[in-house]
Amino acid sequence: MATATDIETFQTVFAALAGQAHYAATRDDVNSILEAILEKEKPATVALAALSDELTAQITALCAEKNISVLKPPYQSSELPSLIDTVDIGITGCAFGIAETGTLAEVALDDAIRLVSSLPRTHIGILHTTDLVGTLLESSTALRRIFDEHPAGIAVSYLSGPSRTGDIEMKLTLGVHGPETAYALLLGESS
Amino acid sequence: MTRNPRQQHLYTAIRKAIQEKDKRTSLFSCMERGREKRAIRLDSLPGGTAFRKEVKAIKERCIAEQEALVAKFTRNAEDRGAKVLFARDGNECIAQVLRIAHDAGYKTVSKSKSLTTEEIELNDFMEESGLRVVETDLGELILQLVHEKPFHLVFPAIHKMANEVAEIFEKETGKPVPNDIPEIMRIVQQYLRPIFLNTDIGMTGANVGVAENGAIVIETNEGNARLVSSIGKCHICVMGMEKIVDTVEDAMMMVLAHPVSASGQMPTTYVTWMAGRTPLGDDGEARESYIIILDNGRTAMREDPVMREALHCIRCGACMNICPTYGVTGGHTFGHIYPGPIGIPWTAAVHGLEQAGNFAELCISCGLCKEICPAQIDMPTMISEVKQRDSEQHPLSRINRALIHAEDNAKIGCATAPLSNWALRNPLFRTLLEKTVGIDRRRTLPPFARKTLRHQFAARKPKDTSAQEEIQGLTQQQQARLRRKVAYFHDIFTNYNAPELGMAVVEYLEKLGCEVVLPEQKSCGYPAIGYGDLNTARDFGVYNVARLAPYVREGYEIVCTEPTATYCLRVSYPKLLPWNPHVSDVAAHSHEFFEYILDLEPDQQAAQLLAGRRFGMHCSCHQRPLGKANGAVTWLESLGAEVIRVETGTCCGMAGTFGLKTGPLGYELANAVGEPLFERFKAAEIEAIISESSVCAMHLREGTGLPVYHPLELLQLV
Secondary structure: OOOHHHHHHHHHHHHHOOOEEEEEOOHHHHHHHHHHHHHHHOOOEEEEEOOOHHHHHHHHHHHHHOOOEEEOOOOOHHHOOHHHHOOOEEEEEOOEEEOOOOEEEEEEOOOHHHHHHHOOOEEEEEEEHHHEEOOOOOHHHHHHHHHHHOOOOEEEEEEOOOOEEOOOOOOOEEOOOOOOEEEEEEEOOOO | OOOOHHHHHHHHHHHHHHHOHHHHHHHHHHHHHHHHHHHHHHHHOOOHHHHHHHHHHHHHHHHHOHHHHHHHHHHHHHHOOOEEEEEOOHHHHHHHHHHHHHHHOOOEEEEOOOHHHHHOOHHHHHHHOOOEEEEOOHHHHHHHHHOOOOOOOOOOOOOOOHHHHHHHHHHHHOOOOOOOHHHHHHHHHHHHHHHHHOOOEEEEOOOEEEOOOOEEEEEEOOOHHHHHHHHOOEEEEEEEHHHEEOOHHHHHHHHHHHHHHHHOOOOOOEEEEEEOOOOOOOOOOOOEEEEEEEOOOHHHHHHOOOHHHHHHOOOOOHHHHHOOOHHHHOOOOOEOOOEHHHHHHHHHHHOOHHHHHHHHOOOOOOOHHHHHOOOOOOHHHHHHHHHHHHOOOOOOOHHHHHHHOHHHHHHHHHHHOOHHHHHHHOHHHHHHHHHHOOEOOOOOOOOOOOOOHHHHHHHOOOOOOOOOOOOOOOOHHHHHHHHOEEEEEOHHHHHHHOHHHHHHHHHHHHHOOOEEEOOOOOOOOHHHHHOOOHHHHHHHHHHHHHHHHHHHHOOOEEEEOOHHHHHHHHHHHHHHOOOOOOHHHHHHOEEEHHHHHHOOOOOHHHOOOOOOOEEEEEOOHHHOOOOOOHHHHHHHHHOOOEEEEOOOOOOOOOOOOHHHEOOHHHHHHHHHHHHHHHHHHHOOOOOEEEEOOHHHHHHHHHHHOOOEEOHHHHHHHO
C-alpha cells in the first residue's frame, strides 16, 4: 500500500528523470490531466494497451471530442509493427511502480504492448497508486508474483522516464529510440 | 635500449594518446563525471557502499553453484518457450547463430549492445555469411560504422566528439548532418527506425540470467533492446554463463549495482525481464527465442584459483572510470576487446595470455580498481598474476628487475655517498643510467644518506626502559601495549634517503612514551608485485613477516611511515602468503604512523604550532583503503593547520617506482596522468603539499613546483 510519501517520492524522482508525473485523485482529475497533455502534445493518433475497459472508454471518449484517432487492442499481427509506428502517443497500463526509482512496470504477454510504449514519441504510463512499492529491491516480490501468475512467455519492462543516451560526449540527450517525452499518471483510489 | 615489437607497439600507442591532449582531457572529464555521480548517488543510497558486499556474496555463491544454476535456468527458460543452446567456445556459438539464420532464411540482424558477441567477434562472421548486421546502441553503431572496437565498456564511443559523429553519419546517410547532438539523434532515429521495423533477427546480450524463472535481464537507457527483442521474427540472446544468478532478488541487486557503479544512475531507464517469447498481436503466433549460453574459457577461469574472481565482474565499467592510465590511453590501447583493468584477466582467459600481456604493463598497480569495483574484485592481484605468467614467455625488463631490487643499489649509493650523489646530479651519468638501466634522466632523484637510519639509530645511546615495572595480572601482550612498544617498519626510502625523517619518527614516538625498535627488514617488495615477479614478492613477504611476527607476539605494534609499506603488510601479504601462519597477525597489528599516534594522548607542546598555515593534502592510492590519510589530516589540524584535500579521484601518476622509468611507459605517462592533479594543487592557494608517500612527493614536487613535505617535516621547519 503506497503512502503519501511514496507518491511524492515517485513524482520527484520521475521529474528528475526528465519525466512528468501527475496524480489524479478523481475520475475528473484523470480527464483534466489527460486533456492538458493532449493539448500540449497535439497528437493525431493515440494507441492504447493494457488498460481497463473503463479507462479505455474514458480515453476514447476524450480523444473523440478532440478528433484524435484512437487505436486499441486487439491489434492484428499483420498490422504490426508498422501500425504503431504511425502513432504519436502510446498510453499503457502498468502493473506496479517503484517510488524510490520513479519506475513503472509494464507486463507484456503480447509484444504489441511493448511497441505502444516504445515506438511513439510520447508515452503515458498509468498506474494505480495502490500498486506502488517503496524500493527497487522491494519490487522483487511483485515481480516474482507476476512471473508466477504467468508461467509461459512474458516480458516485464521497468520504465524509468524517457529514452536517454549519453553516448556522444556523455551529454544527456532524450528520445534516441524510445519516447522523448514520458508521463506517469498516478491514479488515487477514488479515480 | 632495444625493445621488442610488442613494447614498441605499446610505446607508440601511449605516445600518440599523450599527444592527443584534447581527447584525453575529454576522456578524463567523462571518467571524473562518472566517479562523481557515483559518489553522489552512494551518499543517498541506504547503506552507501554496503551493496558491494552483497554483490560479492551473490556472485561468489552463484559461481560456486554454476552447473546447477545453468541447468535450472535452462529448464525454466525452456518451460516458458525459449530454446536454450550451449556453446563451448566462440566457434560453436557462431555456428549456432548462422545455422538459425540459414535454416529460416533470415537476412537481417539488429543488435543491442552485447560485449559477449564482441568477445567472439560474431558480427564479422555474420556479415561474412551475408547477413546485414546493424548495431542499434548509438555508441556501438558509431563504432560499427568506423570499424572500431569499444573504447569503454559502458560508453563505447566516448572518444568520438560530436563533430566526428556528425561526419560519420553524413557519410553513412549521404545527407548533411549538423554538428549538434540533438539533431544527430533525430537523424540516427530516422536511420534506425526502418531497420528496427523490418528486422528478421533481434539479437541481444543479457546483463543477468535468472535461474528461478528462466528470464534474461537486459538493461539499456536508449530503449533499443526493447525494440530489438520485441519486433524481430526471431530473438537470439548470447549470454556468458557467469551471468546466471539464482533468484529475482539476486538479479535485482545486479540491476541496482550495475548503473550505480557506472554513472550513479539507478536503475537504467529500461530494464527488460524477458522469459520465453510473447506473440506480437492478438492473433500472433509463438515466435522463436534462442538463448545461447557461452562458455569460451569461463569454465577454465572458474577452475583457476586466482582468475576465478574475474567471473564476478558485472561489466559496469567503474574500474575504467578510476584507472589512471586508462584515463590517458583509453580502451584501444588499454585493452584488446575487453578494455581496462578487468580487461586484463578477461583477455588472458578468453583471448589468451599473449593478448593480455600486450597491454598488462599499463596497469601501474595503484589498486584503485579494487576499491571502486561493485563486486570488490581483487583485480590488482589478478593482473600481477597475468604479468607473472606472461613473464615466462617475455622475461621482465631490466628496469623492472632493477626497481624490484632497488635496495641493492641503495646500499651501494649510501656506501659511496657523496660520490654517488655527485653522479646522480651529473648529466652524463644520468644519460648513462637512462640508457643502461632505464631511469629517466629528467627525474630528480633523492640523494643517498651517508649514514642510514639504521646506522644512526644503532649509534644512539640506548634509551633506558628498565624503569618500567611489570604490571601484575596482565598478559605480556597487554603489558607491552600499556608500555607502547613500537616496531618501526621504515622501508627503504626512509632508511637510505631520508634517515632524518626516520629519526624524527623515532623521537616523536619516544616523546609519546613509546619504546621503539627497528626490526631487521627488507623492502616491502611492492614493486615486485606491481611488475609481476610474485615469487620475489613472496620472498620479501616471508622475510619481513618472519622478522616482524616475533615482535607482534611480544606485544609490539608495527608502525609504518610509507603508505605502500602499510598496504603491503595489511593487504598484500595476506593475499600473497595465505598459508603463512603469522601473516594475519602481522597484518592485524600494522598501522600507519599517524593513525597510531592519534590513539595516544596528544602532544600538548605542539598545539597551535601550525596555526594560520594552509596546506594541500595528497592521499596516496594505497592509503585510500587504509584510512584515506585521515590520521595525518587530523594530526595536522590538531596543530592548528588548515588542511584541504586536493585530488582528482585517481592516482597522481607516480605509482611507486613507475614514474622513475624512462619513456612512455613510465615518466611520460606518469606526467600525463598527473597533469590534472598538478593543476589543482597549483590553483589551491596553499603554501605546500603534504604527502606521506616519498615517491608521490617526488612526483608532485616536480609536477607542481610547490614544496612537498611529510607532515613530520613541518615540525622541524617551524
